[in-house]
Amino acid sequence: MPEPVIWIMTDAAALNQAKELRDRLGQKANSLILAPQGVAGADLNLGPAPDLLLALTGCPLELRPRACALMAQKPPKGLDCLPCPVLGNNESAFLEGGLPPDPGQAALLLLELSHQVFTPPWLEKVQVNLPLTYLLNGYGELVKNYPLNLEIGIDAGALDGLGRAELDLAKELLAGRKLTAHLPFKDLVPASNDPLISRAARERLAKAMDWAYELGAFQMVMHLGYDWRIHRDLDEFADNFRDNLGPLADKALDRGLSLALENTFEPGPQVLEAVLERLGKGPGLGFCLDVGHAMSFGRASLAEWWQGLKGHLLEMHLHDNLGDDDRHLPPGWGKADWPGLRSRLDAQEKLPVLTLEPHQEPYLWASLRGLLKLWGDPFGSD
Numbered sequence: 001m002p003e004p005v006i007w008i009m010t011d012a013a014a015l016n017q018a019k020e021l022r023d024r025l026g027q028k029a030n031s032l033i034l035a036p037q038g039v040a041g042a043d044l045n046l047g048p049a050p051d052l053l054l055a056l057t058g059c060p061l062e063l064r065p066r067a068c069a070l071m072a073q074k075p076p077k078g079l080d081c082l083p084c085p086v087l088g089n090n091e092s093a094f095l096e097g098g099l100p101p102d103p104g105q106a107a108l109l110l111l112e113l114s115h116q117v118f119t120p121p122w123l124e125k126v127q128v129n130l131p132l133t134y135l136l137n138g139y140g141e142l143v144k145n146y147p148l149n150l151e152i153g154i155d156a157g158a159l160d161g162l163g164r165a166e167l168d169l170a171k172e173l174l175a176g177r178k179l180t181a182h183l184p185f186k187d188l189v190p191a192s193n194d195p196l197i198s199r200a201a202r203e204r205l206a207k208a209m210d211w212a213y214e215l216g217a218f219q220m221v222m223h224l225g226y227d228w229r230i231h232r233d234l235d236e237f238a239d240n241f242r243d244n245l246g247p248l249a250d251k252a253l254d255r256g257l258s259l260a261l262e263n264t265f266e267p268g269p270q271v272l273e274a275v276l277e278r279l280g281k282g283p284g285l286g287f288c289l290d291v292g293h294a295m296s297f298g299r300a301s302l303a304e305w306w307q308g309l310k311g312h313l314l315e316m317h318l319h320d321n322l323g324d325d326d327r328h329l330p331p332g333w334g335k336a337d338w339p340g341l342r343s344r345l346d347a348q349e350k351l352p353v354l355t356l357e358p359h360q361e362p363y364l365w366a367s368l369r370g371l372l373k374l375w376g377d378p379f380g381s382d
Contacts (some may be wrong), residue, residue, distance in 0.1 A: 004066040004114035006031045007082075009052070011072040012039045014089075017103070018071050024107035029114065032063070035072075046076070053078030053362045066114035069099055069106065080330075080369045081362030085113045095369060117145060120368040125379050127151040127180050127355040128364060129317075132158040132211075136166055140173060142361065149178040151355050152215060154208040156184055171215055180315070180353060181212035185223035185264070191231070191240035198244045201225065206248055212257065219258040219353060221288045221315060224275060226266050234274055242278035253284045260288035260314040260353075268300035269308025276312060286312035291336050292319040292357070296326045302337055306344050315353040316341075318371065328359040330366035331374055338374040345378055354378075 006029045010018035015033075019041065022031045035042035036050050046055060056064070056078070070079065070088035079086060080095060087110065088094025089101070096113075100106045124147050130139060131153035143150070152174070188201040205222070212220050224241065231237040252259050261272050272287055279285055287309040294305045320334030321327040331338055345351060356371075358364040 002062075003028060003030045004111070005029070005063055006110050006114055007065040007068040008033045009050075009068060009070050009072055009076060009079075010035050010039070010042070011074065013073060014071040015039060015041060017089075018069075020103045021069060021071070021106055024103045025111065026107075028111055030063075036076075050076035051078045052076050053081040053366075056081060056083070056362050057360070066118075067110045069110055070094055071099075078362065078366075080366045083361070083365050084118050087113075119147065120365070120372065121377065122368045122371055123147060124149065125354070125377075126318075126368075126371075127178070127353055129153060129182060129355060129357040131155060132162065132170060135170060135173060136162070139361075143173055147177075150174065151180040151182050151221070151357075152212070152217065153182045154184060154211050155186065156204065159184065159204065159207055159211070167211065167214065174215055179215060179217045180219045180221065180355065181208070181215065181217040183208045183212070183220055183222045185225065188223070189225040190245050191225060191237045193236075193240065198240065202244050202248065205245065209248060209252055209257075213252075213255050217257065219260060219314060220252065221260045221262050221317075221355075223262050223264045224266070224271065226264070226271050228265065228267055234271060237271070238274040238278045241275050246279060249279050249285065253282060256284075258284040258286070258314055260286055262288040262290050262315075262317070263293050263298065263305065263309075264290070265293075265297050267298055269305050273308055281312060286314035288315040288317060288355075289313060289352075290317040290319075290357075291341065292317065292321050292326055292328060292334075295323050295334070295336060296321050302340065306341075310344070310348070313348070313352045315355060317355050317357050318367070319357045328357055328363065330358065330363050330370045332370040333366070342375045342378065351378065 008018045008021055008031055018033050025031045032043040034044045034046055037045055037048045065084045067084050068082050068086045085096040087097050087099040089099045128148050129151040184204050188204060189197055190201040192198045249259055289305055289309050294302055318331055320329040320331050320336045322334050356367045358367055
């Protein structure tokens with residue numbers, strides 16, 4: 001078994017301590033000293049503004065850390081983006097625990113943690129969005145190594161580019177996991193007045209629903225394809241949506257799958273409410289409140305979105321932004337009212353499915369840590 005990689009993040013003031021820790025780790029670990037520009041003796045120079053998100057993104061797979069020791073007085077950016085336990089000697093900075101002051105004890109603890117799979121407390125309690133093509137091309141090892149419950153994205157690339165063999169492999173990788181699915185949405189307008197456009201959307205969604213059912217999903221998320229600049233007549237839009245996709249929704253319910261309508265470019269909850277009214281308010285039909293979309297695309301406040309959707313809320317997509325664009329930042333990195341959302345969730349009799357949508361792997365770990373810091377554990381006691 002190869003020696004685990006352990007990152008030792010230091011600055012000039014703690015360089016000697018970092019070197020002593022590396023000596024104590026000896027041949028039992030491949031320990032790398034990371035430091036800002038100008039610190040002589042470091043194995044990896046991180047430049048004048050160290051960012052461990054960039055370091056992780058750019059490092060070869062064989063140098064990915066299994067544990068990290070923070071010895072610098074000032075935490076670098078991206079510290080919470082690491083896929084491993086982070087211990088520190090600065091009480092305001094470390095994430096998973098304190099680093100023992102004795103170098104020998106610190107080395108033993110780091111070695112022990114480096115041989116364990118890193119499982120943050122939220123890991124098995126949330127869904128994580130991952131496109132099906134990503135699962136089969138590059139992220140299979142991540143899924144094998146971590147107990148991730150996935151929301152599989154089934155897009156046009158998957159529907160047109162994957163065959164029976166790939167679908168069977170995906171089923172094997174996903175076996176035994178709690179699974180949801182995200183249906184295709186780009187350029188699809190199920191409520192279009194153009195019969196050719198609406199038929200194309202229906203055919204895409206029908207095939208994706210079949211795949212979601214075969215993969216073992218219990219719930220599917222769907223965008224409406226609504227654009228306020230085009231769809232001025234809300235009643236017409238909702239009627240068209242029902243006429244085109246109502247039979248697919250009924251088929252999903254017959255199969256035991258729930259269907260959650262997600263907000264995207266809708267200015268407020270009224271559009272989703274009107275569509276659900278047409279489809280019928282059965283127990284398997286409801287909403288997915290996407291926090292980031294509400295902030296970046298909507299005109300209503302998060303409180304107004306919640307008020308409109310809470311009665312039929314099946315799922316929430318949890319990501320952050322600054323209100324200017326759909327950045328898919330980890331919770332706590334933007335301006336979302338996470339304390340307010342937590343208090344509203346606490347008032348629910350049943351929690352909706354909570355889904356993270358990181359658009360790069362480091363944001364997954366930052367999202368898990370961010371939610372733990374912001375919310376504690378809404379699934380149990382804090």
